[in-house]
Amino acid sequence: xxxxxxxxxxxxxxxxxxxxxxxxxADDSCICPVCDSVVAMNRVSLSLDGKExxxxxxxxxxxxxxxxxxxxxxxxxxxxxxFYNGFCDRHGVPxxxxxxxxxxxxxxxxxxxxxxxxxxxxxxxxxxxxxxxIAEKIIGAGERSYEVVRNRVIELMGRLELPTSRVDNYPxxxxxxxxxxxxxxxxxxxxxxxxxxxxxxTGLDLSVQAKLLDLIKELQKEMGFAMIIVSHDLGVINxxxxxxxxxxxGCLVEYGLTDQILEDPQQPYTQLLVSSIL
Amino acid sequence: MKLxxxxxxKQFVLHNRGGVRVTGFSDISFNVARGELLALVGPSxxxxxxxxxxxxxxxxxxxxxxxxxxxxGTVVDLAVCTESSVLELRQREIGFVTQFLKxxxxxxxxxxxxxxxxxLGEEEDAARRRAAELLAFLNIREELFDISPLxxxxxxxxxxxxxxxxxxxxxxxxxxxxxASLDEESSSRVLKLLGNLKKQNxxxxxxxxDQRKVDQVADHCYRILREA
Ligand SMILES: Nc1ncnc2c1ncn2[C@@H]1O[C@H](COP(=O)(O)OP(=O)(O)OP(=O)(O)O)[C@@H](O)[C@H]1O
Ligand SMILES: Nc1ncnc2c1ncn2[C@@H]1O[C@H](COP(=O)(O)OP(=O)(O)O)[C@@H](O)[C@H]1O
Ligand SMILES: [Mg+2]
Ligand SMILES: [Mg+2]
Ligand SMILES: [Zn+2]
Numbered sequence: 001x002x003x004x005x006x007x008x009x010x011x012x013x014x015x016x017x018x019x020x021x022x023x024x025x026a027d028d029s030c031i032c033p034v035c036d037s038v039v040a041m042n043r044v045s046l047s048l049d050g051k052e053x054x055x056x057x058x059x060x061x062x063x064x065x066x067x068x069x070x071x072x073x074x075x076x077x078x079x080x081x082x083f084y085n086g087f088c089d090r091h092g093v094p095x096x097x098x099x100x101x102x103x104x105x106x107x108x109x110x111x112x113x114x115x116x117x118x119x120x121x122x123x124x125x126x127x128x129x130x131x132x133x134i135a136e137k138i139i140g141a142g143e144r145s146y147e148v149v150r151n152r153v154i155e156l157m158g159r160l161e162l163p164t165s166r167v168d169n170y171p172x173x174x175x176x177x178x179x180x181x182x183x184x185x186x187x188x189x190x191x192x193x194x195x196x197x198x199x200x201x202t203g204l205d206l207s208v209q210a211k212l213l214d215l216i217k218e219l220q221k222e223m224g225f226a227m228i229i230v231s232h233d234l235g236v237i238n239x240x241x242x243x244x245x246x247x248x249x250g251c252l253v254e255y256g257l258t259d260q261i262l263e264d265p266q267q268p269y270t271q272l273l274v275s276s277i278l
Numbered sequence: 279m280k281l282x283x284x285x286x287x288k289q290f291v292l293h294n295r296g297g298v299r300v301t302g303f304s305d306i307s308f309n310v311a312r313g314e315l316l317a318l319v320g321p322s323x324x325x326x327x328x329x330x331x332x333x334x335x336x337x338x339x340x341x342x343x344x345x346x347x348x349x350x351g352t353v354v355d356l357a358v359c360t361e362s363s364v365l366e367l368r369q370r371e372i373g374f375v376t377q378f379l380k381x382x383x384x385x386x387x388x389x390x391x392x393x394x395x396x397x398l399g400e401e402e403d404a405a406r407r408r409a410a411e412l413l414a415f416l417n418i419r420e421e422l423f424d425i426s427p428l429x430x431x432x433x434x435x436x437x438x439x440x441x442x443x444x445x446x447x448x449x450x451x452x453x454x455x456x457x458a459s460l461d462e463e464s465s466s467r468v469l470k471l472l473g474n475l476k477k478q479n480x481x482x483x484x485x486x487x488d489q490r491k492v493d494q495v496a497d498h499c500y501r502i503l504r505e506a
Pocket of ligand 5: 017
């Protein structure tokens with residue numbers, strides 16, 4: 001098991017204490033009728049094996065990005081725990097990653113996991129060159145030799161089909177698809193075991209999307225990391241993922257093998273989602 | 279014993295069509311031993327494809343068990359085991375040759391067929407050679423080897439699909455109408471391949487329409503009747 005999420009909840013606003021029970025699929029809302037808080041994540045449990053690719057689908061505002069941000073520790077939950085393989089105390093007892101110290105947290109975020117944001121502006125520093133952005137993560141993961149860092153940057157740019165002659169140019173001077181590939185090169189530079197992708201191809205034109213997705217799939221097979229990918233596009237989910245979770249109003253509606261979710265969806269909401277797109 | 283299917287049943291509940299229930303199949307029981315081919319036969323709509331999909335867990339059953347005997351001697355119930363174990367079994371022990379080819383557009387026919395061997399760690403050259411042999415045996419013209427099979431005719435695609443499914447055969451193979459859109463000559467080649475797989479101790483479940491083909495390759499036949 002690479003990742004084990006237990007009973008995770010996140011409420012935005014001052015909770016009245018009943019928010020989780022008063023919202024969800026049955027109530028058809030994620031806004032608490034008593035205190036108006038937004039329940040972005042409602043008691044979600046889930047586990048992921050190494051090398052598995054998990055897709056997250058669901059309508060806008062259902063909590064998909066929130067889940068990725070919680071895993072990446074961009075956010076703190078109100079409840080629940082996340083265990084990550086190998087993250088243990090001195091006696092080998094698994095620790096909740098939300099109890100990590102600053103330095104442990106940095107190892108989890110810089111070395112073990114990487115996040116790819118929908119908007120490359122979130123994931124890249126536009127005051128650094130393309131190469132500088134990639135190098136930053138390699139250095140963050142502990143590498144100190146200039147030679148090694150430089151060579152790894154060039155190698156990754158080549159692998160992501162970016163012109164290596166432009167290593168010292170700023171992200172702004174690259175096309176949207178290229179900026180996204182710089183972000184991916186950066187994310188992969190620390191050889192993470194878990195890659196988190198939030199709508200990585202939305203906003204790119206279709207042919208660029210298809211090539212980028214093929215490339216991500218190729219890299220995943222080659223490097224063998226696990227992936228969690230949020231997408232509105234069931235074609236992307238079908239193409240890239242092994243298992244899929246369906247979210248609505250902060251709740252996990254259905255989880256299963258991706259082909260099962262697409263061909264034999266069980267829940268009314270999943271059936272609607274699948275039929276409206278097919 | 280390789281697979282033991284006991285009283286499985288399947289209803290599809292269409293929640294957005296007023297909750298109407300469609301029967302996929304009901305009360306299906308059979309078993310398959312290593313080195314045996316079981317033919318599933320029955321009228322269109324009887325549930326043959328659905329049974330194969332249930333074994334592969336693309337469909338969830340409403341009842342019954344699907345006991346699979348693994349290489350290591352343990353037994354798992356495919357109806358209820360975890361998604362992760364199904365994924366692992368699909369990767370190593372259970373293969374599905376569907377009626378439709380699903381490959382990336384940038385991949386040539388030869389690469390598509392060689393891929394399962396490469397995944398097992400076979401060398402590039404050897405894998406490509408074996409793939410070429412198989413394609414040639416299935417009467418695919420050599421000039422097609424290096425282009426994407428997505429542009430092939432239905433019957434050609436089906437043969438590429440079969441070649442891909444048998445090049446590194448998993449111990450249990452599910453075959454949905456492997457000879458459906460093929461001419462006599464190509465079908466008999468496919469049946470010959472399946473015969474060879476039996477000698478390699480592979481267990482198979484195949485859907486066939488033509489009784490002569492069933493007689494030719496199947497050890498047993500399971501007939502599914504349409505619900506009255
Ligand atoms: N920082 C925040 N403060 C207040 N509310 C927030 C915050 N972040 C998210 N939310 C709310 O939490 C809910 C879940 O948001 P989230 O971004 O996870 O949705 P999503 O599923 O990723 O949607 P989309 O598909 O539109 O990206 C939404 O109602 C959102 O408005
Ligand atoms: N995904 C599905 N959703 C709803 N009904 C389905 C689905 N798949 C199959 N069925 C129904 O189940 C029955 C059996 O279908 P199928 O297994 O394809 O039959 P066969 O392969 O024997 O021709 C049919 O009535 C079919 O319409
Ligand atoms: Mg989002
Ligand atoms: Mg059928
Ligand atoms: Zn409340």
